[in-house]
Amino acid sequence: MTNEDDMLVTPWEVKGTIDYDRLIEEFGTERIDEKLRKKIEKIAGESHILLDRELFFSHRDLDWVMKEYEKGNKFILYTGRGPSGDVHIGHLVPWMFTKWMQDCFKVPLYFQLTNDEKFWFDQDMTYEQVHELTRDNALDVIATGFDPEKTFILDDIKHIDLMYELAVKVAKKVTFSTARAVFGFENSMNIGGIFYPSMQAVPAFLHSWIHERKTPCIIPCAIDQDPYWRITRDVAEKLGYYKPASIQNKFVPGLQEGGKMSSSDPMSAIYTTDSPKKAKKKVLAAFTGGRTTAKEQRELGANPEICSVFKYYTFIFMPDDKELADIRMKCVSGDILCGACKQILVPRMMEFLEKHQAAREEAKERLHEFSADKLRNLVRK
Numbered sequence: 001m002t003n004e005d006d007m008l009v010t011p012w013e014v015k016g017t018i019d020y021d022r023l024i025e026e027f028g029t030e031r032i033d034e035k036l037r038k039k040i041e042k043i044a045g046e047s048h049i050l051l052d053r054e055l056f057f058s059h060r061d062l063d064w065v066m067k068e069y070e071k072g073n074k075f076i077l078y079t080g081r082g083p084s085g086d087v088h089i090g091h092l093v094p095w096m097f098t099k100w101m102q103d104c105f106k107v108p109l110y111f112q113l114t115n116d117e118k119f120w121f122d123q124d125m126t127y128e129q130v131h132e133l134t135r136d137n138a139l140d141v142i143a144t145g146f147d148p149e150k151t152f153i154l155d156d157i158k159h160i161d162l163m164y165e166l167a168v169k170v171a172k173k174v175t176f177s178t179a180r181a182v183f184g185f186e187n188s189m190n191i192g193g194i195f196y197p198s199m200q201a202v203p204a205f206l207h208s209w210i211h212e213r214k215t216p217c218i219i220p221c222a223i224d225q226d227p228y229w230r231i232t233r234d235v236a237e238k239l240g241y242y243k244p245a246s247i248q249n250k251f252v253p254g255l256q257e258g259g260k261m262s263s264s265d266p267m268s269a270i271y272t273t274d275s276p277k278k279a280k281k282k283v284l285a286a287f288t289g290g291r292t293t294a295k296e297q298r299e300l301g302a303n304p305e306i307c308s309v310f311k312y313y314t315f316i317f318m319p320d321d322k323e324l325a326d327i328r329m330k331c332v333s334g335d336i337l338c339g340a341c342k343q344i345l346v347p348r349m350m351e352f353l354e355k356h357q358a359a360r361e362e363a364k365e366r367l368h369e370f371s372a373d374k375l376r377n378l379v380r381k
């Protein structure tokens with residue numbers, strides 16, 4: 001997906017200025033409108049800032065799943081992570097929202113760790129690295145606070161016995177030409193990568209397969225994963241399952257100018273493993289919408305729309321709408337300078353990381369509680 005501004009949104013790369021309206025149109029998803037937002041809020045019994053602030057903005061079939069839920073037909077949740085390195089704050093956004101949905105709707109969550117994907121798609125990744133990162137990233141998943149009774153962390157390589165029957169069924173229904181059209185595969189792609197989209201489809205059907213009952217599925221994720229859902233939805237009914245629904249979020253931008261989080265520039269993202277001190281340094285060095293001089297900023301105000309610090313407030317760190325509106329007003333009117341504004345984010349970020357890191361430590365003893373190992377007892381022999 002490219003345009004004149006070189007916007008690129010694929011499951012592997014996101015760059016340029018993201019035009020979300022255009023993504024909805026070109027991906028063929030639907031906007032989450034006021035009516036649907038209100039419906040979710042009514043059924044969930046409360047609202048969520050990521051919905052209210054339209055940071056979850058796009059969906060497929062979510063209205064249908066909500067209607068089914070009202071009729072008593074419960075859904076399952078499915079989300080995931082490709083363990084390619086440390087987890088950053090942006091990755092946590094769909095997970096926090098997924099946790100909220102699990103808490104409100106009391107439904108199972110299938111969480112896929114796609115170590116096969118990262119091994120096949122990153123030429124430099126060794127098997128040992130991807131194995132280690134799978135365990136390490138699982139700690140972040142658990143630290144998000146999911147319900148162990150209702151959460152099944154699938155490690156693609158370790159749990160292939162649970163997943164392979166469905167993967168081969170999906171793979172038979174997807175031609176190479178479809179996969180190439182959707183993902184842009186080139187001849188140099190290894191054959192593991194070409195097979196991989198069938199693995200990412202599996203958790204959408206796994207509950208239905210295990211329990212031998214068609215069950216609706218909602219996938220919360222950023223919109224970059226949508227190509228996978230096109231393939232998954234294409235094959236669903238052919239295999240006797242419902243098409244999975246999805247609810248899609250916008251991207252938390254990088255901290256440097258250009259808005260991209262890049263693993264080659266560690267200052268561009270805050271990782272959950274960063275020490276609070278290191279995170280503080282990153283926030284203080286972040287790109288903002290400020291003017292070149294303090295005098296100019298006091299006179300003309302700054303631009304929160306392009307400011308990474310303001311984005312961090314909007315996504316996670318300023319849940320109070322009044323406080324957010326207030327800081328926005330002070331920013332555009334020049335009443336607050338960027339240094340002072342960053343000083344508000346710093347302690348919030350540090351506290352967030354301290355809490356998350358303590359939960360990560362505890363998670364080391366709890367991996368088995370969340371593992372999809374427990375599904376093995378339920379699977380037909």
Ligand code: TYM
Nearest residue numbers: 079080081082090091093094112114221222225250251252
């Ligand atoms: P991965 O590891 O690239 O990303 C994990 C999740 O984070 C979302 N995401 C972001 N959200 C907000 N701001 C950002 N800057 C940002 N960057 C990434 C992604 O959309 C994703 O939801 N192939 C997948 C792994 C996967 C998966 C899934 C993801 C397997 N099954 C089901 C979502 C749902 C991947 O590599 O995600």
